[in-house]
Amino acid sequence: MSRPHRLSARGDGDQAVPREPGRGHRRGRTSTPTRPATVAGRRRRAGLLAGRRPTLTTRPDGDPELDGADDPPDGPDRRRIALAALVAAAAISAATLVAGLLTWIPGRTDETGTARPLTAAEADRVAALRVTNLRDVRAGVRVTVGAGTARTELVGWVDWARPLVYLDVGGPGAGGDRGLVQATASALLVRPDPGALPTPARPPLVPPADRWRMRSPAGGHGLGAVRDLLIGLGADRVDPPAEGRWLRGDRAGGVPVDVLQAPLAPLGDPRPALWVDADARLHRLTGRLADSTPVTVDLTRADRATVHPVDALGGRAGQPRAPTDDEAARLAALPARLRALRGAPVAVDAPLAPSANLRATGTVNWASPSAYLAVSEEGSGRRTLRWVRPGRVAEVPRSSDGPATPPAPVPAALLAAPAGPPGDDLDRLLDAALRAARRAPAGDAVRVREDRLGGRTTVDVFEVPGGRRWWLDRGGLPHRLELRTGPGVWIRLDLTAGRAAGSGGSAASTAR
Template identity: 30%
Template sequence: MLTLTVLGCLAVGSGAGLAGGLISCQPTPTLETARPLSPAEARRLAAMRVTNYQDGRVGLRATLGLAGDEIEVTGAVDWGRELIYLTVTGPGAGEHRGLLQAGPGLVATRPAPATGRTPARPSGPATTGRPTDDRDPAAGTTAGARPPAGDPPAATRPGPTEPPSTEPGSAEPGSAQPGSTGPASTEPGSTQPGGTEPGASDPPAGQPATGDPATGDPAAEEPATDNPATGDPTPGEPATGEPATGKPETAGPGQTGPAGGVFGPPAGAPGPVVAEPAGPPREAATAAAEQPPVAPPQDGWRVRRMGGTGTEVNPLDSFLALIFAAAADRPDRPEALERSEARWLGRDRAGGATVDVLLGPAVSQASWDSGPASPTPTALTEMGGAVRYWLDSDARLHRIEALLGENVPVQVDLDRTTRPEVTAVAALGGLPVLPRAVTADEAELLARLRPTNLDQGGATVALTVPTVPAERLLPGDGPTVNLRGAGWVNWYGGNAYLAVHDLDEPTERLLLRADPAGVAARTVRREDDAPAHGADPPRDGRPGAADLPPLPAPIDRAWSYRQWPERTDRLGGLDLDLLVSEVLSLGDQRAGDLAALRRSAVWLRRDVVAGQKVTVFELPKPVEADTPRGQARMRYWVDRSGLLRRLELRTRTGAFAQLDLHPGQVPELPWVPTN
C-alpha cells in the first residue's frame, strides 16, 4: 500500500515534510459545531479502509483544481488489486489528457491525440465483467473470479449527487452497543507492482483464450467438470494454491442492508448539514464525463514512476496516492482515532445515502503508528494530513475532499452501486493469474519448447521495455526510459539483430548484434539508417519496416563489443540484455528436463497474443528457487504447438517488458564484430 512517501510530497511549498505531515492536505473545518469523534464514529472511521479493500471495485469521478483550470478524471478503482483506470480530461489536463492506469508506485499513460479530446463515451460508470471463460483446466477455478456483488440494476441507481439532508436524525436508524462487531482483519494477498497479476495481455478486449476442448492440447483443453464457485479441482488433477491476486470481495464489515448499519447512529444526532467547503463545486465532479474504454488499448502506453524524482509532484500523482491510501487490509485502531484530532463535521447526503462527514487521517495506521514502544500521534499532520470523508452507516466511503497542494482542491465521488471490472494493461501485469504446478502434459509441452523453436529457424521480434536509464548504452536521463525495438533472432545461426530507441529520443536508435557470447552495439541517427529491405506495412502485430534495423548493417569502427558479463551493473543484467540473451537461448536441439519442469514450472493463466491462443507459464531460474509462485521475473507465452509467442520480464521499474515473436523465415543476419 502507498504510504507517506508519495503523499508527503503533497506539502510542496508549505514547509512540511514527512515529519510534519500533509499540511496542504488539510481542509479547514468551517463548522463551529465540529466535535471529537464518538466511539461509534471512531469505529466506523477505523473500518473505512478495510471496507474499501474488501469491497474491491467502485466507479469514481473527481475534479482537481480550481474552476477554469480543473482536471477531471472518470473511471474506476480496484482496491483489491491496487489498480486505478481513468480517463483524464478538463481544461487543466494539458499533457495529462488521455488514458491513465496506476498500480503501486507506477503510472502508465496513453496520451490523447493532439487534435482533441479522447472519444466521448457514455457518462455512466463502466459496468462490465470479463465476458470470457479463463478457467484453469487443472484447477477447475476461474482466474480472478469474484462472487456476484448483488448490485442493483442500473435503472435503480441513485444519481451521483443528492440534495443535502435537512431532516434531523436521518443518518442511521440502527443503534450499536459498546463492543459492536467491527471488520475482521484480513491478511493481504501477495502483491507486486501491477497487482500480482504479471503477464501482459494482448487479446482483443483484454480477454483470455478459452481453448479448444476438441484438440486435447494442454494449451487449449478446457475441463467439462469444475466448480468455479468453490475452486474444487478437476478430478484427477492437482489442487491449486491460493490465487495470487485473490482479495475477498465480501460485503463490508457488519453490513445489514438498507435498514441501517451496525455502527449505530452518530453521537450528537440530530446534527447539522455540513457546509459546502471551498473548492470545486460538487456538480463539476459528477457531471457527464468521458469513461475509459472497457478494454484498454494495448499499444501507445508509457510508464513512469509515481511521484517523480524531484521535489514537486504533479496533482494527478497526489490524487492517485490519496485514492490508494483509502484502502488497507486491516482496520485502524478506533481508540487512536478517538484520541486524535479527527472530528465529526456534520451530516450530508452522498451517493443516495445519508452520511456523516468526518475529518480523519490521509493514510492508514500502518503508515503513522510506530508501534507500542512509541507514543501514538494525535495530530493529523503526523498521520499523513487531514481529509474529509463522507461515510455511511456501514463504513462505506462515498466522497473525499482534500487539498493536494496550494490551490489544488480535490473532490472525489465514489459510485458504490457499480463494480466495474478493471483490466491492467500489459505494462502493469495484464489479466489476473492463478499460479499452480504444471500438469504432466504441460511439462511435456515446455520440454519441447527449445526444439520446437529451433525447427522454425528464427523469428521477427518486437520489443516494449520500460526500464531505468543505462547511460553507457542508451540515451536518456529520466527516471524511466520507455524503449521500443524490433529485429530478428536466428536460432540456426545463434544470433540476433535489433534496433532499439527511446520514445523520448525518436531520432536516435541503438543497433544491437548479439550472440551467446556478447553484444556489439552502436548508435545511429534514424535518417542515416533508412531501411533498404522494403516498406511492408505492419500486419498481425509484426513490426513495420521503419522499425526494423537496416540491412546491410553498417560496417565501420563505431561498433563497440562487450561480453555479457561486462554489460552488468551492481543490480545484475540490464533489462534489455536479459530479454535478448534469454530469447537467444530458446532455440536448441536439446529437450528440457521433464522431471525438473514438473517440480519448478508454474502455470499462470490463458491469454491471447497477436491472435494466437497461448498459455502463460513461469520457469523460475535456479536463483529464484525460493521465490513464491507468480513472482519470478520471466514469463513464457507458449501456443498449443509449443512455440514461444511472447517473452515477458519484470523490469527494474516494477513494470513488465514484452518481447513478441513471430516465428518464420528471417533474413541473413550480419555477423557480430568483436573488436
C-alpha cells in the same frame, strides 16, 4: 315596568342567545317568519340609515347586552389595521421562503448542525474505512484536482485488491496528461491522447494494447499523487482511532452519511472531510494533496467493474495453477522447437523508465545464436543498433531519420564496436530469449491463464523462475517472451513464428 316577553310553543318571537365571553351577539332568530315591524323598530332602522346611533332601549327581558348593542362599531380604522397585519405577515413569509431557497443545498440534511468531537463509534468507522475498501475490492471513482481553468478531472476505477488504478484524464488543466492512465503501487503507465474530448468519460473496459509508456510519478502532485491517494485508500489492517470532528449529516448517492473531519493516512491534508456511511464505507472526500492542491474524490460503490490491466502491468489475473502433464511437456520441448525454427522476426515493447520507453524490431537467430535489432526511444527520438550474443552486447548510434528496421548487411561500425555484458532490461530480455534454446526452464512453472493473440491464436501463458513468461500455443510454438523489470513492468518480445529470420541476423552472427 315592561311586560315579560312571551315565547310561543313553536318558538315564535325573539329568543335570547347566550353570550360568549368577551363577545356580543345579535339576537337569534327562529325559522318562523319575521314579525311585523313595530314603530320602535322602524325608528331604529331609520336612525341607522341616517348615520345616527339609535338610542339604547331596554329589551323586554331586561338584558341589553344580549343583542350586542353595546359592541363598538367595526369602523374603517380597525379594517385598515387588520389589512396591514395580513400584508406584513405575507411579506415575512415570502422573505423567509426566499432566504431558505438561497441557502438550501441539495442532499444536505443537517446544514445547521453544530460540529462536535467524534463519538467512539464514529472514530471506529474512520479507523475501519480503508479495510472496508479492501474488502469491497473495487469501486468507480471521479477525481477533481485543482479548480477553475487549472482543473484536472479523472474518471475510472480503483481496484484495491490488485492494487490497480485505471483512469481517463481530462479537464481544462489536463495538458500532456490527457488520455488513459493505468498504475500500480510501483509503476505508472500513460497512453497520451491530445485529441481526446475535454471532458473525461469512463475508459474502455478492455484497454488498448498499444502506445503505453512509463511516466515518472512526481511526488506530491499530478498523476502520481492521485495514484498514491486512490491506492492508499485500501489497507489490510485497521488504522489507529484518531481524534476528529463530526460536521453534519448528509446524503451521498442516496445513502445517509456523516460528514467527518479526521486524519486519513494516504492524504497530505491532516484534516480532510470524509463522507462515511454507517457501514464504514467512504463515499466522498475533500482535502488537499501534499502540494496543497485541492482534491475531491467521489466513490461510486455500486460501480464495481472488473479492471483489466494492460500486458505491461501483467495482463488479466486468470487462475494460476500448476501445469498439467501435457503443458509441462510443451515447456520441456521449448528448446527443441526454438532450434527447429532457427530464427524469427521479433518486435520489442520495453517501457523501461520514464526516459527509456523503447521500441525495437529485428531478428533473433537461435542457430548462431544472436539477435540484431534497431532500437528507438519514444520522446527523445534517439535510435541505436544492437547486436546481442549470450552474455555480450554491442551498440552504436543510428540516424534518427532512418527506417525502423535494422539495415542489412550489418554496418561495419557495429561489427567493430566493443561488446560488454547486458546493460539494461532490454539486453536481459534478448539474452533470455537466446539462452532458451539451450535448456528447458528449470524449477516450478505456473500456468497463469489462457489468452489470445490478435484475437485469433489461443495460447497458454506460463511463468517460469527468473521473472519470465512464455506464451505457447497448443502446438508448443512460442509467440511471446515477457520479462518482469524492477518496477513491476513486463517488457515483451513478440516472435513471428514460421517466418524466416532476415539476413541481418545471419550476417551479424557470421561476422563474429
